[in-house]
Amino acid sequence: MKISRRSDIDAFEVMTIQQKVATMQAAGQEVLLLSVGEPCQGAARSVRETLARVATDGTDLGYTPGFGIAPLRAAIARHYADWYGLEVDPSRVCVTVGSSGAFLLSFLACFDVGDRVAVGRPTYPAYTNDLRALGCEVVELDCGPAERFQPTPELLAAAHAESPLTGVVLASPANPTGTMLDAQRMADLATWCRAHDVRMISDEIYHGITFTGSRGECAWTYDPSAVVISSFSKYWSMTGWRLGWMLLPEDLVDPVDRLTGNLFLCAPAPAQWAAIEAFGPEAYAEAEQAVADFAAAREVVLGTEMGWGTVAPPDGAFYYYADISPVLGPYATSREWCAALLEQQHVAVTPGKDFDSVHGDRTIRLSLSAGAPAVREALRRIQVFQQELASRVSAAR
Secondary structure (H helix, E strand, C coil): CCCCHHHCCCCCHHHHHHHHHHHHHHCCCCCEECCCCCCCCCCCHHHHHHHHHHCCCCCCCCCCCCCCCHHHHHHHHHHHHHHHCCCCCHHHEEEECHHHHHHHHHHHHHCCCCCEEEEEECCCHHHHHHHHHCCCEEEEEECCHHHCCCCCHHHHHHHHHHCCCCEEEEECCCCCCCCCCCHHHHHHHHHHHHHCCCEEEEECCCCCCECCCCCCCCHHHCCCCCEEEEECCCCCCCHHHCCEEEECCHHHHHHHHHHHHHHCCCCCHHHHHHHHHHHCHHHHHHHHHHHHHHHHHHHHHHCCCCCCCCECCCCECCEEEEECHHHCCCCCCHHHHHHHHHHHHCEECEEHHHCCCCCHHHEEEEECCCCHHHHHHHHHHHHHHHHHHHHHHHHHC
């Protein structure tokens, strides 16, 4: 029987590692998990209590409007007023099945088969895999240390000169690097996109998890024709609730409404009702404590000498992205290195090939969301692993 060409995309390496870790844990082995981008503290107590209440008090938990329940959309709009000073009409807010649903909807609404869409490399692999599955041409912009691992107007201009771009996907803070676009860089990118009729899609799901004094720059501050995507998964630690949202320019409201009704009907109703409480003071306080915990884990890794090469500046999110070329030892790729580390020291980290098809064989991503104690112990084990590798290489000479 036929299998579609669009399904022939790369696997998400993180999920492959998760399966290996699950097998090890089922066998009674303890694993330090620095591979998955999942906050470990979970949803705020007030959110969980609200979920328990709506499950039993007669709240209608059937299908909601495709764009989400009105109270939640209004709460999201108020959030943008509080954090960014932006006036957002709730009618332009679409609640989605996680940010993943938002990306699929935005890609379908904005791009046709064959359209060229730029992403910075390294990048979150689901952007490129989803775009390719939809028949778009992904234009990977090689963003290295000189660009702080973020796209620039110059890189976009060079790609556009080869053949016109239709869109660009930005992420700030970015996964896997944690780097951020400051106000000037975001403004410059927005100006270039408007001038060249290129749709900007801005992934802002890590806003609030930052260490630079800024919560992150919202693209709508600079370009109201952009699509802004966010989620309850990271700052509010609600990963399994599968709830995200989009801010839509007026011309995309109707197309996304029609797509949502056909593809998803609506986001999970219980999660929607509970998520209203995520914008309450108690939930914000718990989220800020989690950010402080991520900052402590970040300080641990910044203060530990690992002998690695170039490191992306972790301005935000909870990742540490590094070149491990100096310590690869006998291993040809970071994937082999990571597999050996997991097997020998029971530490799971993600090889960079997931994020960078060109340079990823020599890079890794560490997730710091497990907290400072776990990160400290994981780094100790990695140091032991690297010392043993160095001894083996020396003995073989």
